[in-house]
Amino acid sequence: MGASSLRKSKRRAMSDINVVPYIDVMLVLLVIFMVTAPMVNPGVVNLPTVGGAKVQSLPPVFLTIDENEKVIVRKDGEPVQTLDKFELGAFAHSQAEKSAEQPVVLAADKSIKYEVVMDVMSKLKENGVKRVGLAVKSQ
Numbered sequence: 001m002g003a004s005s006l007r008k009s010k011r012r013a014m015s016d017i018n019v020v021p022y023i024d025v026m027l028v029l030l031v032i033f034m035v036t037a038p039m040v041n042p043g044v045v046n047l048p049t050v051g052g053a054k055v056q057s058l059p060p061v062f063l064t065i066d067e068n069e070k071v072i073v074r075k076d077g078e079p080v081q082t083l084d085k086f087e088l089g090a091f092a093h094s095q096a097e098k099s100a101e102q103p104v105v106l107a108a109d110k111s112i113k114y115e116v117v118m119d120v121m122s123k124l125k126e127n128g129v130k131r132v133g134l135a136v137k138s139q
Contacts, residue, residue: 058102061095062135065108069116088123096128107135 062074071088073081083091095104104124108117117134124132 058099060103060105060133062105062107063120065106065112065116065120067109067111069112071120085119085123088120089127092124092127092129096130100128100130103131103133104129105133105135 059076062077064072064074066072069085071083072079073083073091081091092104095102106117106120106124108120121132
């Protein structure tokens with residue numbers, strides 16, 4: 001009985017897992033992914049070409065709202081016309097009749113209320129101007 005009890009105590013189940021080989025494999029995989037990730041470029045799309053397509057490059061019309069809530073029309077950087085709230089609708093309608101696809105860029109002083117800018121944008125949209133954008137200063 002003494003010899004058999006000694007054998008049972010020496011044959012204990014091994015409960016430790018050796019994780020060093022797993023760490024080595026994971027580090028090798030990490031290095032492989034780090035090296036190959038910059039080489040993969042999923043954002044590149046090879047676009048087809050069309051013979052009859054033409055690019056419309058209409059220069060935008062700039063509208064500036066100053067601190068007195070007056071709208072100044074600028075073309076090529078030069079002020080052309082000053083509008084008030086009532087003249088803006090007629091200007092937008094005439095602009096849409098000339099070319100509805102010509103973009104209008106709206107630049108407002110940062111002290112102007114948000115409501116005034118939205119009123120100008122809605123007037124432009126109501127009168128047929130399809131493309132209205134906002135100009136901002138980059139940091």
